Amino acid sequence: MVSMATPPALEASTTHTVTNQPPPLAPYDASADPALLEGLRREGAGWAEEQVRRLGLRAGSAEAQEWADLANRHEPVLRTHDRYGNRVDEVDFHPSWHHLMRTAVAEGLAGTPWAEDRPGAHVARTAGGLVWGHTDAGHGCPTSMTYAAIPALRREPDLAKVYEPLLTGRVYEPELRVPTEKGGLLAGMGMTEKQGGSDVRTNSTAATPTAEPGVYTLRGHKWFTSAPMSDVFLVLAQAPGGLSCFLVPRILPDGSRNTFRIQRLKDKLGNRSNASSEPEFDRTVAWLVGPEGQGVKTIIEMVNCTRLDCVMMSATLMRKTLVEAGHHARHRSAFGARLVDQPLMRNVLADLALESEAATTLTLRLAGAADRAVRGDAGEQAFRRIATAVGKYWVTKRGPAFTAEALECLGGNGYVEESGMPRHYREAPLLSIWEGSGNVNALDVLRALRREPETAEALFGELALAQGADARLDTAVARLKDLLTTASETGARRLVEHMALTLQASLLVRHAPAAVADAFCASRLGGDWGHAFGTLPDATDLDTVLARALPGDN
16 A cells, blocks of 8 residues: 655755855945045045945945835836826836935935035045946936036026026935925936937927027927936027027926926836936927037037946946856855856956956046046046047947846846846946947047047046056057057047057056056957957966955955
8 A cells, every 4th residue: 555645855845945046145335346445535535435335335235226126127107197188297206216316316426516615526426326326227317417417507607506506405306396496406408309319410409589588499309318307408409599508497487387298208228217208399498508509519518427427337337247246156156166266257257357447447537537627627627538438438338248248147047137137238238328329439539639639648648657567558558659640430449449448457557456457458458368258368366356356255
């Protein structure tokens, strides 16, 4: 007779015992990055280190990481009309989005640095973005545009007097109300149109003067305007005197709604927590910012600021995905050993670590240049002009390949939405598109070289600070000088890539440990590399590189 009793060894629960899976990463410290903290001090914002470290702990908390997840899973929803049929054109967000925004604004990641007469204020903001960005990239868009709007708005002092104190504050109030009755404001921008994209001089939105000096009405359709729930927008439109810049508030001073018809929200590959829209203007009231016909000149400073933030956000994504990959490799075993102890995985992680450190170091150098440029340093203004475009081109180009490799370190786990890696992977390509695609930035570098020779002088002055420290770097600088003599549009990408690698190498040679600088120069300048991550030369000191990039993960 066969016994019907179930042997203890065959209890069903044993099939669900979880082994060899990493624990949750959170809580962790998003500021635990030597390259970040060293750059913060070096670029004149060491006074903000305590604040950055505190924000890093908050960014890595389980609560903040959950906010990021929920804000992306529950995407913004367009509400064109209220229940009575009145046009309202509002966007509803999950509460987690507001938690993220409230923290970012309160921590000074929007317009605050422009109100702080303290050297290093812009560097401190960038460092804050490098750690708080470990949560969600989408809400970095409205904070970035608010930050960038200030220098453009200053072209019209009367408007700046009214709006700047509210754009530089630390209060987040998402409700649409009369701007001057709120404790804090957000700013957006409306530049591109469907017929021209980056070629904004083909814009067809028309601006008609009214009887009131400086006040116009706009009629037209913008193609890609993010954060449409912002309070005010800087918009390009064709005035009688040519393409001009205008301030468009969502709510007019009398409390009525300005015409800002949101036709639809974009269904984007990534950046899904952030609403991007197509607004239509129809007798929309706007105030002229800067002279008529100088719209590009007025708004270009805004673009320079947002380009820096694209570099920052790419560097942040690199660091975040590297931390995720290192955490997984530390806790996951295969073929009898932890992944982090296996030579080829160590090579991959070390190669990613080099790329991340180079991106972070360049980001903070650019932030330092911006900080000193706004204080009147002509040399830093010239360096910022060319180096920001170079960094925007290269760092954002490296982001997608980097996040793909970091995702692969998790294997099949990384391809599952719950890991968060697919969200980062979808996010990465956007940063090379926003504020000018690769071609636009490469051509901008050529334009600077030809029209502003002081920019080349500033770049080579920076490179000269590392002269003689590494033969491979010296050779790269000499080659760069040769490339400049034959610079053409066809070869612009090759030129800018070489500029970026040479600049990153010079910064690491000057500021990073010898093992990091040597590995970077060997693999990026010395000809001893492959085309994929994880192809560092055999002589690379992997232990030192990994110990610096992933403390505790070795």
